[in-house]
Amino acid sequence: MPEKLKVLVLDDEPIVGKRLKPALSKIGCEVEVFEEPKSALTRIEEKEFDIVVTDIRMDEIDGMEVLDYVAKRWPRTKVVMITGYAMMALAREAMEKGAFDFIAKPFKPDDLRRVIAKAAKALGRPIDFDTDSK
């Protein structure tokens, strides 16, 4: 049994974390959920996650700042942005800052799972999820 993918999910919408935790655990991820960007950053500071999933528009700290922080602290970590405010300019900005992917809300659990699988593959630790199925 290979080591589980360590995933951090940050969204100020509590339901997102509540649902994503079981959804991602099912495909072999070890998920930590945060609603507060600050506590998430504290956690990121002390632990290297494989994948960080973050909302962009949050009070206090913006998802882009989280992305910057992760990119600086753990260059290897893949960051996936999820946002309800998806626009071309925002998407390009996130990609330029080094995001692994950018997903517009609303998305299905499988949409994110597919992205996680892709990221796992990019990390060299493929997981058992059919990335091509739609």
Place this chain on the structure above:
Amino acid sequence: MSSIIIASDSPETGRRIADETAKFLGYTYMDPEDVLSAVATKRNLDKDKLKKVLDTLPSSFGRTSRVWRQWLAFIQEATLGRLMEDQMVCHGLAAHLYVMGVSHILKVRIITSEMERLQILASQRDISADKAKKIMKRMEKQRHQWCLQAFQMDETDPSRYDLVISLNQITAKEAVKTIAGVIKYKKFKPMTYSIKCLEDLELESRVRASIIKDHPEASVTARDKTITVKVKTLKRERKKKTAAIKELVGGIDGVDYVEVHFINDIVRQAAESFR
């Protein structure tokens, strides 16, 4: 990976740059001829006539403007279909006017010198420089009209592009290198969101192409496999129209759900109430 759409005030130059960029990057050059042939075969149309849609105004097209719009929708459908493939370089299909908001597609406009365009025109048609100038002015005006009538847009507005290169000072080769450099920026990397945007556009164009014959006035939006069709209609025709559209659209590949919205056809309503 990413794709490139090139537009130019000179079709010849645009095609050359597109072709060279594709070769330089190892991308696929999307030959307009191929796309048009495919449309002509699929829809059983005359290819030369079809080609005319892209540079003739509906008034001088020879068929009704309804047909003009239909054929344009067919070309749009085919072009977007090809853009779904990766690493395409597209030119000459007016794609810069209907591919919007897709972050992994780089839109480039190449501006050439007026002198050069005049020379090309003069040598092509074997006419004097003066006459060429007059013809070119007329062509520019016509082109502007075409963009307005087809997509209500002004293609010369630089804010519609990510990159505008003037060949006045920069050579074609440098332009190709510049485009190749820019497309490597991370911001042009495809992502789930941008791919979805393109898919939506493509589905939209497919749905439109399939209903435009029966409902030329319908506007179509696709979002996440859900199709919204807006049509002008009379109240009593609503049921019939909804059924007809759902029948037409429901069978299209990739469509999950169809919704039909109505805009009251005030003009017809008024006309009929006077009968």
Place this chain on the structure above:
Amino acid sequence: MTGADLDNTDGSGSQRILVGRYRQMDAVNKAREALLGRREFSLRLQISLGFFLVFLIAVAIGTALLVTIYQIENKLIFLEIVNDYVIEIQQARRFEKNFFLYGTNLSDALENVYTAKDILERNANELIKIQGKDVQDTILTNISHYEEILERLASLEEAKDKTLDYLIQKKEMELGLRDQGQKMISYAQDMMASERDSVTRVILKARSIHIFSFICLLIFMALNAYLLGSQILGHIRRFADHSKRIAMGDFTPIMPSRRFRNEFTDLALAINYMMQELESRETVLIQSHKMRAVGTLTAGIAHELNNPLNNITLTAHMLLEDFDNLSVDERKEMMSDVVSEADRAKDIIRNLLDFARESSSQMETLDLEKLLKDTIHLASNQIKLTRMKIRFQTVGHLCHIHGDGQQLRQVFLNLILNAIDASPNEGEIQILLLPADEPGYAAVKVIDFGSGIPDHVLGSIFDPFFTTKSKGKGTGLGLSVSQGIIAKHGGRIQVSSTEGKGTTFTVILPVTPIAMKIDNE
């Protein structure tokens, strides 16, 4: 939004306009009735009346003049007659004296007496008219008496019977004649003197009448000119005030201010009608401007909706996936999540729809702080979209104002959206509610930290159709409409800007004391 919803919104929008229009029409009709209900007393009538009175006075003066001249003329005629008479009598007396002194004949004297009598008889009518029958009779008796004595004397002389008796008789008659003659002359002279006096009196009276009536005329004309002038000037001043008020956006119809109706009433009616048209047009303008703001907000709404939608999608999918493995409680929890998120989505849309379709606008007592919070909430999605931060602070205690909540919300929304446009992405907007410098007023400051407004532009930002936004992005009517609305509420909008540092818009509104519930609709 579905087609049906759009229809509805438009419908209630126009309904609102109609409601506003009807209310305004009502007020105008009331004013019209009140204006037309006054008794008519037109300026034209007033002027004609003034002139007519002046004419009457002039006629009166003229008549008085004529009468006195006529009187004087009569008196002069009388004087002349009496004079002639006196001369004849004096002549007769001279002959009479000669007769007694030198024994000349009496026929000359008699001749004169006859002439005098003839004069009296010839002018009997005039004399009677002037002096009355009594005087005439007295004079006639006197002269007849004299004549009689004279005749007797003459006949006595004819007899040539120079007896003592004759002498005695002659002496007697001489005395009688003298006495009678003296009487006649003094009587006539008295009459003349009294007539002369009366002529002088009449002339004096005529003079004073003239002077007095001219003074009266002068006073009357001055009074008339003053009244007319002050009335017209008063009207003009009143209408100048009205036009200022209308320019400020107050479209209350003009009500009658005087007891009578005149040409200015017609002007008031015309202006009321104009205001009705202006108001209905302004209502349409305000409404269409609101719809523009709604249009801007829908972009933010569309994005904000994605959050509840995402929650519903994720929950529904997970429920579907794990249905068999979940406990009933877990399923219930997930379903209630779906329900609450659907409610949230509904709320997001309803907020905007309420703002868009709220049909009747009315004046009411409003909590300014709550109104501002509502407005910020309405714009919150737009703020999120642009990744801005908004800070709202209240200084001082609760502020209540009397106003139209719909329109005020629109004003503040417009200012906030402007501030968002002016700010750099991820910037900050501050909204402050504080007591204004002048007592009885509250100030709302909307502060952005954008590039500011250049000085040469600052003066014209409230002008209609002035815009700094690119073509198709702004109508240039936002601030002009806002200013109209605020002016209607008795307030004003101020702006201060430092280039490169930002702009502050300050809305100053009169505050209603909480205890006093104004309800004077």
